Amino acid sequence: MMNPPTVPLSSSGPRGMRVAVISDAAPGRNGVGAYYQDLLEQLAPLMSEVQLFSPRVENGRWRTGLALPLPGDRTQKLCIPNPWALKRALCQLQPQVVVVATPGPYGLLGVRLARRAGIPVLAGFHTSFEQLTQLYWKGSWRGRLVHSLFERSHRYLFAGARSVLGNSREMLELAERMGAPATGLIGTPISAEFALTARRPHGGHLERILFAGRLAAEKNLEAVVEAARIHPSVQFSIAGDGPLRARVKSAAATLPNLRWLGWLDRAALRAEVDHHDLLLLPSHFESFGTIALEAMARERLVLVSSGCGILQWPSLRPGLSVIPPEESAAMALQRLLAETPEQRRALARRAAGLALTLNERCLTHWCELLRHTVSSRSPLPSGPQSGLESALEQA
Structure with a gap:
């Protein structure tokens, strides 16, 4: 058996930072849920405090304010948080930066609360709902309706964010077309x-x-x-x-x-x-x-x-x-x-x-993004030639 090397991140961690991540995806239930579960697992020891606000699935039951069945897929739910509970939790944490991972009820409420409190927001863009609606409802009125709703939600989310983060060029180009103020390429952490x-x-x-x-x-x-x-x-x-x-x-x-x-x-x-x-x-x-x-x-x-x-x-x-x-x-x-x-x-x-190697660089990059977001009032670097993106691509 071989033991992989431990990732040496102690020198790059944003010590003393408080971060909130808000997501409509339950940890581990899909790609987005797994992404932030894995990311926070490795970033948490490097920060003062980091919390994930999302639905949870415990013993097969969804734990959230309200869970509605998602048409066509009984394994997924449309979850609506308790707005007062989420507001109280954010006030108690007092995060210096909020990462909003999804454009659903959790994410949209999260960006609204963060904007009102003057907390900078980073928006994750991980799923091309444009492609999904083309695949599931191509040319139908349902497809046009779902596509319109997702696009409006993303535009609202992007308008309230300092930068939109995605893990492919294609996603970043789509975000730019939907009005993202700035974009940044991020890697994917490994649990x-x-x-x-x-x-x-x-x-x-x-x-x-x-x-x-x-x-x-x-x-x-x-x-x-x-x-x-x-x-x-x-x-x-x-x-x-x-x-x-x-x-x-x-x-x-x-x-x-x-x-x-x-x-x-x-x-x-x-x-x-x-x-x-x-x-x-x-x-x-x-x-x-x-x-x-x-x-x-x-x-x-x-x-x-x-x-x-x-x-x-x-x-x-x-x-x-x-x-x-x-x-x-x-x-x-x-x-x-x-x-x-x-x-x-x-x-x-x-x-x-x-x-x-990419996992180590991804975590270091996230630490840099969080530090930059808290310390600077200007948008994050935009476009394909930013230094952070170049560093990742040279892994």
Whole structure:
């Protein structure tokens, strides 16, 4: 077993700082929820106090002011906070900066309260609702309505923020079109569960393949099922929950080399990543694809589609395998199966080093962003040539 290096951040931490993060995503329930859960886990020891204000899921029950069912997906909720409770909690914390992660009821109330209190706001932009509405309701009146509501919410959020932060160029360009006053590229942190626990070196085999994520249309789960049909000697696993659960369970019942694992907590997911040889992410689009970075950190092979935002980070590309637009996931897997065990081991080792290096730089970058936001009244640097973005891309 190999122990990954501990991230040396003590010299760059914003000591004495109080930070509030407000999000409509429950910790660990989707990509945004996992992002801030992982970020705060590693930043908290470096600050005076940091708190996450969001819905929570405990023993399968949603803990929030009011939880409404989300049409088409019973695994997600539209959560409305208690405004007086959130206001009291922020007054008690007295944050010096507020990070608003989402454009839902929590996020919109959070930016309103922060603006009234004169607290600077950083807005996270992690999900392209424009692409989601095109995929789910293309050309319909429902799609136009949902798209309009999300765009209005984002514009309100961006108008109240000092800067809008995203983890891909595409997201930042979209934010600029929606009126963001300034934009900044941010990396994606890796949870301590994935970054700081002992990992098993890759054995060079390609016998077990894992998909992990929300079971939804944008994830292109058909490609996983097709790959399982074409490669019957390889074991495929799907971890996650979502609106396509019944379809995945049906496919798993039909194919002997495909199994559905259900939704997994972080420790169980890390154990499954370690048990498999390759992480497959054939999504139609991903703002980033955090699970791909986590699998890299565990020294596993990672195969992603050309629609995944992680490919926009040049420092990570040498550790990734890509499904080009003209290929299927099954075809791309055939190329990896044709490689030697030593070639696959070398790629996995390279991936782990690149992922852990970027994780360290991401956390250092966040500390710099928070310090700058508190100490300066001017907007954060905008555009693709800012020094912070250049430092990240040179990882």
